[in-house]
Amino acid sequence: MVADDPRSWSADEAVGALYAAHWRRLVALAASLMGESASAEEVVADAFVTLHKRWERLADKGSAVAYLRTSVVNGARDVLKHRVVTDRRRPLPDPAPDGPEEHAVRASEHRSVLTALDGLPARQREVLVLRYQGDMSEQDIADVLGISRGAVKTHAHRGLSALREVMSREDHQ
Numbered sequence: 001m002v003a004d005d006p007r008s009w010s011a012d013e014a015v016g017a018l019y020a021a022h023w024r025r026l027v028a029l030a031a032s033l034m035g036e037s038a039s040a041e042e043v044v045a046d047a048f049v050t051l052h053k054r055w056e057r058l059a060d061k062g063s064a065v066a067y068l069r070t071s072v073v074n075g076a077r078d079v080l081k082h083r084v085v086t087d088r089r090r091p092l093p094d095p096a097p098d099g100p101e102e103h104a105v106r107a108s109e110h111r112s113v114l115t116a117l118d119g120l121p122a123r124q125r126e127v128l129v130l131r132y133q134g135d136m137s138e139q140d141i142a143d144v145l146g147i148s149r150g151a152v153k154t155h156a157h158r159g160l161s162a163l164r165e166v167m168s169r170e171d172h173q
Contacts, residue, residue: 012052014061015048015051015055018051022065022068023044026044029072029129029133030044030075032129032133033126034080035114036093039079043075048068051068051071066140066143073130113163116163116166116167117129117163119162119166120159124155124162125159126145127159128155128156128163130145131156138153
């Protein structure tokens with residue numbers, strides 16, 4: 001193999017390159033799944049540490065990004081499960097408006113969507129966050145969550161329908 005071939009890199013080199021290329025996007029993914037960013041960074045850091053420890057045993061070095069994504073999703077799930085047990089699920093934080101009235105209106109709408117999203121079953125929420133925040137395909141979501149592509153479609157459809165219904169009720173109040 002050529003020295004520039006990532007498959008021949010040491011764990012330090014490979015994980016360092018993956019960190020530089022994917023850290024922010026993985027933190028955004030975890031934060032979207034968990035509703036906050038403080039724990040998201042810890043989840044992503046844990047995923048990178050685990051990848052570093054297992055680098056030499058990783059059969060397909062080209063699947064390292066998928067391995068990280070799956071680790072982040074599973075780590076986020078673990079944190080959420082722990083929250084449910086300890087404090088019966090905190091509400092999502094309010095987004096801070098950062099400007100004049102238009103920003104206040106958008107923040108209110110954003111808060112309504114987050115609240116509605118938080119009310120969905122976990123699987124529907126995960127699918128919608130991975131699809132729209134994570135910008136992932138149905139097949140990628142299926143791979144990360146360990147479900148079929150058809151199940152992804154079903155969860156997405158049901159989740160979007162539930163969000164539309166909640167948002168429609170709010171509009172009529």
